[in-house]
Amino acid sequence: MLEEVRIRNLGVIADATLPFGPGLTVVTGETGAGKTMVVAGLTLLFGARSDSTQVTRGAAAADVEGSLVVDPEGPAAERCRDAGGTLDDDRLILARSISAEGRSRATAGGRSVPVGVLADIGETQLTVHGQSSQLALARPGAQRAVLDRFGGAGHAKIRTAYTEAFTAWQDAVRTLADLQRDDAARQREVALLRFGLEQIERAAPQEREDDDIDAEVHRLANADALRQVVATASAAIDGPPEAYDASGADALLGQAGRALADAGVPELDTLAERLAELGVQLRDIAGELSAYGAGISDDPERLGQLMTRKAELKELVRSYSGSGDVAGVLAWAADARDQLQRLDGSAERLEQLAAERDQAAQRAAEAAAALSKARTALARKLQKQINAELASLALGGSRVSVQVTTRPATEGLPALRVGRALAGANESGTDQVRILLAHGADDPGRPIDKGASGGELSRIMLAIEVVLAGTDPVATMVFDEVDTGVGGEAAIEIGRRLAALSRSHQVVVVTHLPQVAAYADQHVKISKRASGGVLTSGIAALGEKERLDELTRMLAGLSDSDSGRAHAAELIAAAEQDKKRAAR
Incomplete structure (x- = not known):
């Protein structure tokens, strides 16, 4: 769980400390104030690719340093110790620096480490759900990855068993193909080995x-x-x-x-x-x-x-x-x-390797069938849970379906016979997974990236992410303006869902919606400041009065609007009542 992150010279943020706590932390601010840089800083701290353009103009380097509480016996602590770092009881300090020339440095537990170590630690500590997820979900394989993530650790074992069987099968295919290829290089190698052995044996x-x-x-x-x-x-x-x-x-x-x-x-x-x-x-x-x-x-x-x-x-x-x-x-x-035994191209050896290849293919086909069966069962559960979330997000008239179909075989590419069908196979299995969105009972559905408006897609993505978050073991979840295009009652439901999620995870939400911000356990504001013609941003944790002012600004555009202030107070009170009821 994150405790505190300090960001210096990253974009418009000159020097600011972002406090965190358990539950739901909301980050708000005016457009251009630097909310995106907060998310960028967090991802850099956990090993994301760096870019020298992120460094504040005129600064030598951008720095991000974070303190987080981890399980001293958990994987993050173990990875830190493996890299030579140390923990202070259950606290781990991470740091990342990017120079204006593009060089990147990382430290974990006081020891300089490769950036990959931060990424390894981040796998168990932080996940970011953002608007980019909407585009990522349209890429081939991304919807299958959603379904596999939903399956959790138990499903991961089935997936790993298939991947190992597929790899063994392809290794056997390559070994046989190498021997069958009567190339001069192999013949020369065989001749040299035999000549040397004959000399030694004589x-x-x-x-x-x-x-x-x-x-x-x-x-x-x-x-x-x-x-x-x-x-x-x-x-x-x-x-x-x-x-x-x-x-x-x-x-x-x-x-x-x-x-x-x-x-x-x-x-x-x-x-x-x-x-x-x-x-x-x-x-x-x-x-x-x-x-x-x-x-x-x-x-x-x-x-x-x-x-x-x-x-x-x-x-x-x-x-x-x-x-x-x-x-x-x-x-x-x-x-x-x-x-020589490996390179032996004799008929007997070729026959043996062909049998081994066929046996490996059979094991891979059986593992692929088991994986397809597991995915089909998971698909029914996943669509049921997503549709339940959509009903709470003012999309009750729409529904998603998660379809698992067999990937067609392509000539020249690996294929396995699964049941009666010949299916195209790769490291992920023999399945194609598609998530469709339908409006009404008679609608057969279209791919979600083509069948939904921007606001609908945001809510669908949030529903998917909230469902996946329930199976996600990471300590901290960051939601970056996934509520874009949403308002009114749906916005309140989004805040309610994120608050519910924060009971089992530390949740950080970057939002422009006052209805979401009302559910915050900690509210952080990013403010623009102009000095000498240079625009910078500051970060401050808000007290009760400042929080009311910020929600009033978000509602009415002015922090001193009487009607806006009353509405903001009403939102906060309603959110508090919601949280108390949910905690019972």
Whole structure:
């Protein structure tokens, strides 16, 4: 829920703070005062595309900073923490800056973040319903999106299951088509992989074989030096072969041990025992040295074989190893076998992939049928709820119908057999959804963007948006002058519907209708100010008296009109009574 938003140098707003609270916040002001910039500031704060033309002329940058209360364990807080930001208990601070040159910067929880992070947070915190929604609803797919949104989380699972099945089917189609395409590039790739595998399989390198060869080559190439090392060590232990005295380390240890043992002193006896243990270890070492020396070879033939093998492995490593050793060659071979299996265009492989494609198509068709059935059921519920809203908005003689039909198949594009019909398929399913407006029982209906006047379309859009809002999980909903072209009793009903919606959401409404403004829990006014030939706007939260003045101005054009003032007071009193009755 939004607490406060500060806007600086955005359009005509030089520096203003917009306070928010729970319930219904109404934003009013004269034409050109900057009400649109309030909505623009909110959307920028939550990641909307920026434009340098939004920056006040002569300013270096436009800035928007907002404070909102979020669930510390919810998705918005989690996304902020993932991006490196922090929360102050349950408060999250977001900021956006757009320079006059067009550069954009964003922060979340005190940390500089990509603008996309603000958009991710905004998905669960803010939605904007505006006059642009009327145009958007006429675009292909937009009416289907309305129906899917109405279905909520349960319907989203059915939609996701279809999308995953459709994606798997198309992946299988592409894999098979790639193999069936006998292009030179694939053939070259197959030939190179097979050539490399044949080289490696002929050489048959073994794990760590290069290290073992290096060790053996070192022993063979240094046989004389190793024999000398062994002889020197053995002589030091046992004494030189030609010596007749006890000059080796073994003999000297024995002499030392006997001398200590003959002393008859307990402490020296202990040392004598330790020397005896050393003597045992020394004789073991002497034995191992003897065995190692006997195994030293300087076989030049064996050395030549090893050097040839080393050169063979080195060539493999140079050609196929990314890590510079035999392990890299073996890894390349394993990957090459996997790639060959993927590129294998044999009849058996093609037959297997064709079967996989057909199975995937069957699963996608079943998921499409389930999605169509769910949409058809939802359509009946949606049109019923919209028509109930229209009756409350002085459109009781008109009705909408939500039609779900099968999308015709188009040659060259994906198609699925759903039931007995071949239907055109894409990521959204095999359905076409149209919302029609009919006037009277005998009217078959026309598309709502063609069958409604401007005022009717505004009320229909509001009815749709109020119905959708009931399934929308976002905390804050912004309605930007969706009441254009409406007046009288219908305007009161619009205020009543928005007030009812504000019991479950924080609702912000930009309006020019006093009947809507009368239902406000918080009323904010944007005023134009001229200074030095420059027009700027200020934002102020209205108290009870100022609010009465503003509604009087909206009704009569003058804030001091006695009749307008009485009418404004009557509107506010009636709205308060409405809200009290609804809260019971």
